Amino acid sequence: MSASLPVRRVFSDYRPSDTALEFHKTLHRFRMLCWGIKSGKSRAGAAEFIRATLSKPNSLNWVVAPTNRHLDASLAEIMKVLAGMNLRFQRMRGHKRQIIFPNGAVSQLQSAELPDNLRGPGIDGCIWVDEGSFMTQEAWMILRGRIIAHEAEVLVTTTPKGRDWFYEELRLGGMPADAPYGEFYKGNRWVSHRPTWDFPWVSEAEIEDARRSMSTGQFDQEFGAKFMAAASQVFTGIERALSLEPLPAMFDGDTILGLDLGKNQDYTAVVVMTGTGRVLYVDRWQRVDWNVTKERVRNLAKKWKAVVVMDLSNVGSTIYDDLRGEDFELHGVTMHSPDVKNDLVEALQMAFEQSSIELVSPKANWATTVEDALIAELFSYEAKLTPGGRISYGAPKGLHDDLVIALALAQWGRVRGMASAGTVGQVILTRQEMAQLAREPTEEADMRAMGRKFSRFTRPPRADGGRGRPRSIFGGGSKGGLWS
């Protein structure tokens, strides 16, 4: 058998579906199928893996599946495709789980149950990951490491499982954040997102039967290949907030700018929103000098005539001091207190539930990549229960939440009417500080509780002369009439 085997003509009884055909034909190095069950992903993956292996003599190739049980199914598909090919492969090394092809290419089968077992020499042929969503992000990172410096092809075929690493890969491949069906490509990635009913081999009756026998959520995920909101997804009603209304080129009304400063690996994120909840501008940047960041914030605040709300934790308080005294209004929130962070996130959650927020839809052709990234962050943002039983909010491991936090800061300021406020240099108190005030509602106690902060900043006037409950600043702190 020659090295330049005309492998595309070797397939005999394998007849790909129309979408599978696109998958086989496209030359992108990373190709991902996110299809419903029984759609033929494993069959297509096996066929493409064999094609890739046969087209690269003496190469090392890997088949990876999340567990041995999954791996057996993947192997079965490889055997089925091989059986219909009139191609006699040289050897099957069962004990080593290797198939040696006539051109000297080696295919190694490996379960990803213990991610460390995925380490090894560089792979220069092809990696096929079947049911990839059930594999951890760590396993995926290790596999990625094995193709660095090699031009290996990477195939991933799987049903989705929430907004995990695989969803991120599809996003990198050009799939918009709201995950419509279709084929997309970007850079060296090509991705396909399809429900089972797009493929001919599962009858409508069978699909209807499945629909009745499982929960809607399960059906949508398994057959619809939908990225389900995990039980822990924080923001619901995101779709309702997505707008195709063109953005105004200029905006004269009240605006508020949420600023989340980046630490080490993170971005500095900025969200500008109108007093009525329409997001006008989103941006983020990374690894720039703090002076550059300050200058950008100044310019944006002036350009949009915005009130700025920023996080005071870490470098925040220093930057806050540097930004004060400019001709824009500035507010600080101490977000490293979990209570404050939770308040902010829950206020944003409420805004989505009550449809009081409007964002550029990723479908709009004027949507920027950063606006699209914000939508993706919102979808993947999650709530976890700490061992201590409190709710902790954040992005899944390895993903960002800077844009979400900038949006939450803007929203927090907005519902407190700051977009049109007139005082300069207010500091929003933490929940504990407010609780303390509520216990000792005297002028003196106010001063004590606010302590250092208020000696540094102009004290906001209190409607009741400082004697009342914290409601005058906090607006009730929960589900009041503010969230209209």
Ligand SMILES: Nc1ncnc2c1ncn2[C@@H]1O[C@H](COP(=O)(O)OP(=O)(O)O)[C@@H](O)[C@H]1O
């Ligand atoms: N190209 C194809 N031609 C004919 N039947 C197919 C094809 N691909 C898949 N099928 C049928 O669908 C079944 C499921 O395919 P499989 O690849 O295991 O699906 P998935 O991995 O998406 O769950 C196969 O056993 C076969 O009966």
Ligand SMILES: [Mg+2]
């Ligand atoms: Mg399969």
